[in-house]
Every structure is written in C-alpha cells, then in structure tokens.
Amino acid sequence: MTTLFVNTSQVVTCRGPARARRGAELRECEVLPRAAVAVRDGQVLDVGEETALRARYPSPSHEVDCGGRVLAPGLVDSHTHGIFGKPRYEEHELRATGVSYMEIASRGGGIHGSVRDLRARSEDELFELALPRLRRLAAHGTTTVELKSGYGLSTDAELKSLRVIRRLAQALPLRIVATFLGAHEVPLEYRAAPRTREEYIGLITEEMIPRVAADRLATFADIFCEPGVYTPAEARRILGAARAHGLGLKLHADELEGGGAAELAAELGATSADHLAAVSDAGVRALAASTTVATLLPGTMLFLGRQKQAPARALIDAGAAVALASDFNPGTSPTVNFPLVLTLAVSQLRLSVAEAVLAATVNGAAALGLADTTGQLAPGFAADMALFDMDDVRELPYWYGDHRCVASWVAGIACHRSDGFGSFRGSAAHMRSNE
Ligand code: NIG
Ligand code: FE
Numbered sequence: 001m002t003t004l005f006v007n008t009s010q011v012v013t014c015r016g017p018a019r020a021r022r023g024a025e026l027r028e029c030e031v032l033p034r035a036a037v038a039v040r041d042g043q044v045l046d047v048g049e050e051t052a053l054r055a056r057y058p059s060p061s062h063e064v065d066c067g068g069r070v071l072a073p074g075l076v077d078s079h080t081h082g083i084f085g086k087p088r089y090e091e092h093e094l095r096a097t098g099v100s101y102m103e104i105a106s107r108g109g110g111i112h113g114s115v116r117d118l119r120a121r122s123e124d125e126l127f128e129l130a131l132p133r134l135r136r137l138a139a140h141g142t143t144t145v146e147l148k149s150g151y152g153l154s155t156d157a158e159l160k161s162l163r164v165i166r167r168l169a170q171a172l173p174l175r176i177v178a179t180f181l182g183a184h185e186v187p188l189e190y191r192a193a194p195r196t197r198e199e200y201i202g203l204i205t206e207e208m209i210p211r212v213a214a215d216r217l218a219t220f221a222d223i224f225c226e227p228g229v230y231t232p233a234e235a236r237r238i239l240g241a242a243r244a245h246g247l248g249l250k251l252h253a254d255e256l257e258g259g260g261a262a263e264l265a266a267e268l269g270a271t272s273a274d275h276l277a278a279v280s281d282a283g284v285r286a287l288a289a290s291t292t293v294a295t296l297l298p299g300t301m302l303f304l305g306r307q308k309q310a311p312a313r314a315l316i317d318a319g320a321a322v323a324l325a326s327d328f329n330p331g332t333s334p335t336v337n338f339p340l341v342l343t344l345a346v347s348q349l350r351l352s353v354a355e356a357v358l359a360a361t362v363n364g365a366a367a368l369g370l371a372d373t374t375g376q377l378a379p380g381f382a383a384d385m386a387l388f389d390m391d392d393v394r395e396l397p398y399w400y401g402d403h404r405c406v407a408s409w410v411a412g413i414a415c416h417r418s419d420g421f422g423s424f425r426g427s428a429a430h431m432r433s434n435e
Helices: 023-027 050-056 089-096 101-106 111-119 123-139 155-171 197-214 232-244 261-268 281-288 298-304 312-318 338-347 353-359 362-366 428-433
Strands: 002-012 031-033 035-040 043-049 062-073 075-077 142-148 175-183 220-225 248-253 272-275 293-296 322-324 385-388 405-410 413-417
Touching: 002 050, 023 312, 023 353, 031 043, 035 050, 043 050, 062 075, 075 338, 075 362, 089 101, 111 155, 123 142, 123 155, 123 413, 142 385, 142 405, 155 175, 155 197, 175 197, 175 232, 197 232, 220 232, 232 248, 232 261, 248 261, 261 272, 261 281, 281 312, 293 312, 293 362, 298 338, 312 322, 322 338, 322 353, 322 362, 338 353, 353 362
Parallel strands: 002 062, 075 142, 142 175, 175 220, 220 248, 248 272, 272 293, 293 322
Antiparallel strands: 002 031, 002 035, 035 043, 062 385, 385 405, 405 413
16 A cells, blocks of 8 residues: 655655764755655655656555645654643743742742642543643644653652553554653652652652653653752762663753753763753763754743753754754743744754754654654655645744644654645545544
8 A cells, every 4th residue: 555645845855864963964954846755554665756756656545635735754842741730821921020930949839830730630631631732732743742751750640640641642643752750850748857859869769760661651761950950960860770770861951050961961871961051061062972962942941031042053063963842841831833943943043944854853853762763754764744834844934833734644644634634635535544
C-alpha cells in the first residue's frame, strides 16, 4: 500500500544525517519545490519531484492532494509540562505588577500551586484535562511531544502523572515521550522540620527513580538546576541515580540566573540542556564541545516578560546543536503554538528560517533520542508530517500567532485535520479508518 502526497508548493525535507545538526550545518535545510512524498507502512519511501515520483509509483493505493501547500516534517516539541490541572493566569497578571516568578514561588505559589492542585485530582481527571490540550498542540503541527511529570512531587502523584502520559500515548496518534521530573522543586513539606530536603532527594533517588524505571514509565529524567531550586551537586546525585536506572538525562539549565548547569549537562553527556537564558560563556563553550542538545524556549522568556533570551547565535556560531521547544506549561509558557516559537526564534533569537526549522524538527528529535526515527522527510524515516497553508516555508515564522496547520500525520496516520482540509482523493476511507 503506497500513498502519494502530491500537489505541494514545497516539500521541506530537512534531509541529512540522522543526528543533531550543529553550527553551520543548521544553515542547510533542503526545500524541494512542487515535490511529492511516497509513504508505505508508516514510513517515507521516497521524496522527489512530483512527475518523477508519479513515474516511479504509477499506481499508488492512495493519493493525498496537498492543495498547493507546504508539506514539512511534523514539529518535534521536546520540552513540555503538559500534565497539569488548573491554569495559573493570576500569576501572569501579578508579574505585570512587578512580582517576580521566584517571588511567587517563595510565597507558595508557582509550581507549588500546581502541585497542590494536581495531587487533589484523579488520574482520569488529569487524562481528560490533557487530551484537548494535546489536540490543540497537534493542531498547530506538532507530531512528537515530550511530556514531563513534575507537578506531583510525591511518589504517588509523580507515578500518577506518568501513568497519565502512558494513557495519552495509547489514546492519541501523537508520538509521545515521557520524562520524570520529580526534581522540579523541593516540595513545601520537605522544607521545614521534621522533614528535610535531603530526605526528599533520598526519596527521588531511592524510591521514585527505581519505580519509574521498573514500570518503564519514562525515557528521561530531568531536574530544575537553578539557584534557589536544586544545586549542581544535587543534580549530579539525582541524575546519577537516573542514569544508573537506565534513564536518559535532561536538565532545566541556567534558566533565570544561571550557575553552572550547562557545564554540568555537558560533563554528564546529558541528552539535552534546556532554557539557557542565563548560560555563561563557559557553558556555551562546554555545550558546543559536547553532544548535548541546547534546547531553547523563547516563549518562556517572552511570557515571563523578561528581556533576556538565550544566546542562540553564540551557541550556533560556537558549534552547538540547538533545538527549539514550547515549554508548554501553566506557569511560564501556556502556548500550544509551536510555529509561534519559530517566530520568536527568528525575531528574538536571530535564527534564520532554516536554522529555526531544523531546530524544531531534526534537533528536537535528537533532544529525545529520536534523530534516526523522525524529524526529516527522507526514506526510512517515519511519515510524520505537517501540512501548512502557505506557499513558502518562510511564511511559517512570518504569520506570527496564526494557525496555518491544516493537517498532520504520524507514521502516515492522520493525526490532525482542520475543517478546511477535505481534499483526500481516493483515500478518504483509509484516512477515516485510521482516525
Ligand atoms: O520550564 N522552570 C521550571 N519549570 C517550568 C515552569 C513550571 C511552572 O512554573 O509551572 C519552566 O519554565
Ligand atoms: Fe520547562
């Protein structure tokens, strides 16, 4: 069964090595005008000029008319906190009056507010809340999404969050990767006698991580390594335990103030170091010399109203592998719109469109250990694709805040389809049956 995706204005292939692109490699993003894509068994079989492809596959079982639009690899959002209960719009307004993010947290709000709320909710309730949020994320072109726990901060509530992620992965066509973030904060009940933060760290390393690993509930472990939250020494211990149990490593590194977390990520060979708005020059050099993907989240700094963004140009020019992600969460980045993150990447991080697109596809996949599976439209890669209503890929970051994704597919199966996209020729039954 071969499906041909035809009548595009462009196919953005992102074709190249199946690993993170770094430095100058990020300038080269292949875009083929009026090309077509052949898909078989959920994988890309062939990509090329439409007439040539039609000649190679003269009688495909299905044909999808892309309506003269841009077909691209589905976006890979490698950093979200998508499992939460209530939104936190009060804090948004509070920050506008001058109360900082860390100040809100020190008053028991921020992450702590989400923790109180999540602990009180059932697994079913959290699942029902996450479903429409993830559908909105998918509607903007995301086909792979990483989801973190981290609003539980107790063994039960962390495992509950991770079970919700597992159920979402079974319920949705999205490609979903789970990350354990028990070290998102030190919970309030471990900050005063008789309990200590030391005990909480012990709980993470001795109880949570072994159980997460035994039940195969997460691929990665993450930590908020930041002055006022976890120190690099604590991160070393917690991530050491995670590694010993077979989990990949991620860090919220140098997000607001900075303190050597990027250097630690590079030293540990973490899969990614995320945020980096306050990374030092030494941290930039360390990341550039490492295999750790530097994941930038410009939506967070925008939403927090901070002037400072991560030094994206310095990172790329030093040779680092830069990825982009949404950081979708109720406190610092409540956006499901990944193309908007690409806008910020161009307008505020000074990336070229090629750099931004590769950072949101190939390098997002690398930040999840999936660079050989998804992120590019090349033979052998998963047919994870997004169709954008535009003539040229440069419009993707240009129409900022707009909603241009009309359809997406994960492993060739329809994931999202907007009302305006009904032009599946000869394939309607196939597409319907897979929804
Ligand atoms: O990536 N910095 C830590 N975690 C999130 C925010 C979580 C929250 O405020 O709820 C972030 O910015
Ligand atoms: Fe985050």
